[in-house]
Amino acid sequence: GAGVSQSPSNKVTEKGKDVELRCDPISGHTALYWYRQSLGQGLEFLIYFQGNSAPDKSGLPSDRFSAERTGGSVSTLTIQRTQQEDSAVYLCASSPGGGYTEAFFGQGTRLTVV
Amino acid sequence: AQKVTQAQTEISVVEKEDVTLDCVYETRDTTYYLFWYKQPPSGELVFLIRRNSFDEQNEISGRYSWNFQKSTSSFNFTITASQVVDSAVYFCALSESINAGNMLTFGGGTRLMVKP
Numbered sequence: 490g491a492g493v494s495q496s497p498s499n500k501v502t503e504k505g506k507d508v509e510l511r512c513d514p515i516s517g518h519t520a521l522y523w524y525r526q527s528l529g530q531g532l533e534f535l536i537y538f539q540g541n542s543a544p545d546k547s548g549l550p551s552d553r554f555s556a557e558r559t560g561g562s563v564s565t566l567t568i569q570r571t572q573q574e575d576s577a578v579y580l581c582a583s584s585p586g587g588g589y590t591e592a593f594f595g596q597g598t599r600l601t602v603v
Numbered sequence: 604a605q606k607v608t609q610a611q612t613e614i615s616v617v618e619k620e621d622v623t624l625d626c627v628y629e630t631r632d633t634t635y636y637l638f639w640y641k642q643p644p645s646g647e648l649v650f651l652i653r654r655n656s657f658d659e660q661n662e663i664s665g666r667y668s669w670n671f672q673k674s675t676s677s678f679n680f681t682i683t684a685s686q687v688v689d690s691a692v693y694f695c696a697l698s699e700s701i702n703a704g705n706m707l708t709f710g711g712g713t714r715l716m717v718k719p
Contacts, residue, residue: 492647522706531709531712532694532709537706548706580647580648582648591650592705594640594647594648596645597646597647
């Protein structure tokens with residue numbers, strides 16, 4: 490079956506522009522996570538969605554970052570007014586539930602802000 | 604706040620050597636989970652193991668084994684008879700959240716290079 494799918498795989502944007510990154514989780518998975526992987530900060534948790542509950546946004550680094558999950562499936566991570574320090578690989582993961590079930594990661598979107 | 608430290612940033616071994624990747628964690632919770640993930644050059648994170656804080660039994664899966672010691676807050680990972688395909692970045696991670704078990708705090712990763 491299909492794994493977690495992220496698009497685009499690569500994105501180059503100019504500083505100050507807005508970007509949207511998409512994540513298609515594994516069908517039926519109720520939990521969805523966004524992480525960021527950068528050279529300076531390593532792997533960082535950003536946001537967590539579980540079913541219809543309010544998301545846990547505790548990892549979002551600034552108010553320029555937001556995420557939505559429509560219909561309990563596809564998620565979009567939006568970065569407004571991108572800065573060079575936003576350059577990183579953005580990873581999405583999904584799991585069957587919110588507890589300690591194995592999470593499956595996508596291959597990530599590499600974002601480069603120039 | 605929780606923290607995971609992987610002191611080894613890079614390890615290079617020759618094929619068939621055994622190698623141990625160290626992981627030390629900090630948490631104030633008594634209930635937590637520890638993980639190891641593998642990140643091959645393709646980029647996706649591959650789940651290897653999850654261990655809860657109440658289970659200190661060592662685990663072996665093929666050439667992989669894990670040694671969890673609460674007394675030293677360590678969760679080390681050993682690959683026996685390493686192979687070139689084991690070359691990857693390995694991450695140790697910690698979760699304190701019962702309801703969101705994959706809200707992970709990752710260590711900085713250890714890049715393992717296995718040479719033929």
